[in-house]
Amino acid sequence: MVNRLARNRRSAAIGWCLGVVLLALASPLSAEIVADIVARCPTSPRSLSEVMAALDRLQTTGRCTLTLLGNTPQKRPLVLAEVTDPQSPYRKATLFIIARQHGNEPAGTEAALALLEHFATAPTTLEKEILKFLRLVAVPVANPDGTAVGRRANANGVDLNRDWAALSQPETRMIDAAVRRVQPDAILDLHELPANSAKDSYGENFLETVGSSAALPALLSQRTKQITKALTAWLRTFGYNHNVYYDYPGDNLMLCHRYFGLYQQYPTFLCEAKTGPGRPLRTRVGFHVVSALVVANYLMHEGAVSGLAASQPTAAAPKVAAASPDAAPQPPTPAPEPAQVQVTLDPAEGGRKQEARLRVQVRGGEGFSYVELSVGGKTRALSNLRDNLWPLNLGSLPPGTYQVRVTAYAEGETEMARGEITVKVTEQSVLAAF
Ligand SMILES: [Zn+2]
Known part of the structure; x- marks a missing residue:
């Protein structure tokens, strides 16, 4: 092949x-x-x-x-x-x-x-x-x-x-x-x-x-x-x-x-x-x-x-229409908040092994494109949603402690921000480690 x-x-x-x-x-x-x-x-x-x-x-x-x-x-x-x-x-x-x-x-x-x-x-x-x-x-x-x-x-x-x-x-x-x-x-x-x-x-x-x-x-x-x-x-x-x-x-x-x-x-x-x-x-x-x-x-x-x-x-991103001459003057746009990625285990106290879900929220930043999620260094998923509940089958992993990393990218694949959480997978459950 x-x-x-x-x-x-x-x-x-x-x-x-x-x-x-x-x-x-x-x-x-x-x-x-x-x-x-x-x-x-x-x-x-x-x-x-x-x-x-x-x-x-x-x-x-x-x-x-x-x-x-x-x-x-x-x-x-x-x-x-x-x-x-x-x-x-x-x-x-x-x-x-x-x-x-x-x-x-x-x-x-x-x-x-x-x-x-x-x-x-x-x-x-x-x-x-x-x-x-x-x-x-x-x-x-x-x-x-x-x-x-x-x-x-x-x-x-x-x-x-x-x-x-x-x-x-x-x-x-x-x-x-x-x-x-x-x-x-x-x-x-x-x-x-x-x-x-x-x-x-x-x-x-x-x-x-x-x-x-x-x-x-x-x-x-x-x-x-x-x-x-x-x-x-x-x-x-x-x-x-x-x-x-x-x-x-x-x-x-x-x-x-x-x-x-x-x-x-x-x-x-x-x-x-x-x-x-x-x-x-x-x-x-x-x-x-x-x-x-x-x-x-x-x-x-x-x-x-x-x-x-x-x-x-970005080559085909929709163009912003020019304002018409008689349009009312717009107030200056405030600078965007710096991008931030928040990752939590849902439910917060830990889920049953087959039902582990991660809540990922991307706040602020401009030109958000997608997030990439990796578990223990292995890419598991992508999403173009700013707010997402990831149905990850962490239960398929052998028991152990894993680093979950979520990287948000802006258009053109520029890294915006990262969020991380450590999860502990046991025989019975997935727990967030603090
Ligand atoms: Zn089908």
Whole structure:
């Protein structure tokens, strides 16, 4: 796996040199592109036959190809769609999107369709330039039989996103084979979260991916760390609350993102869009779309010749509108309070082992972007919320004393402030040590 990542980098160098000027101008991360893609999504989800018809139409653009991966248990087609510029001489970054393993979670399908449609049909030069460097591959409906009847499991009653260690189902086997053939630079697995859930970690949009570990290729850890930081910062720019949780070797591989991340060792991201009041379909689709564009942007630019860094989130930060000439004079803005990070264990007297929660509050400072949380020197989570209750499974740690450190960053990854707490994990509980 290390070799594959390294080989991709080497072969990239020659092609990229020629295209570097074009590439430098080709970023899909603009408010206009995001708005255009999200506007392609209907206000309510399309039926399976409407989705298949929309995919068929894309083939006529000349930029989209469909491949039949095989048939589901109820003989429905499992389709792979690909949008790129087949004439481009440059090495392309390949993003592989898996959507709707759970048939009752339509946002992933709509996001994948909107992305494919935008890049296959957008008439502007920018999208055409982007496709010279990007190969967008998607399974827009990973569970057609479940989708047809709006249920989570496939026709055999199996939850596909618990089947990756076993690969017992035709759908998971076909997608696994497709990923091995395509050899993408990164994988996104798109899901939706229930509006009401007892699980703390299900309270907000979140993403789960591979953490940095000596047991994994350094390039894999490095890419997932950089991409998750970019995602957390960009999602804040686009108004999405967002947490990141990291997985480590030893975690159960039955989930798709862990199978492809920890086992197959691709940079893989589970994207969970929260449902509920105030989060209509287009809002959830926007979360997936921004996530896909951030990863695509990173892959396109990170693979380029050295010195051309991935664009920074601040580049597209919304501009402050100039005051109109007749606007009333504004009082001078007071200097911001210096940034401060407060970390407490919730409840204050210590929690039961599996329920340890940390309250993190970032006060003051300007241009807050995200916080990074590490336990015993190991990064466990990111969040773009100033005030957050972290559902950390400290109970998975062996008994001992751990330093918990929370670092707040401003836009552009400048460190703002740090907070620390020492916690004592015993067989029965997690206690804050004073
Ligand atoms: Zn799901």
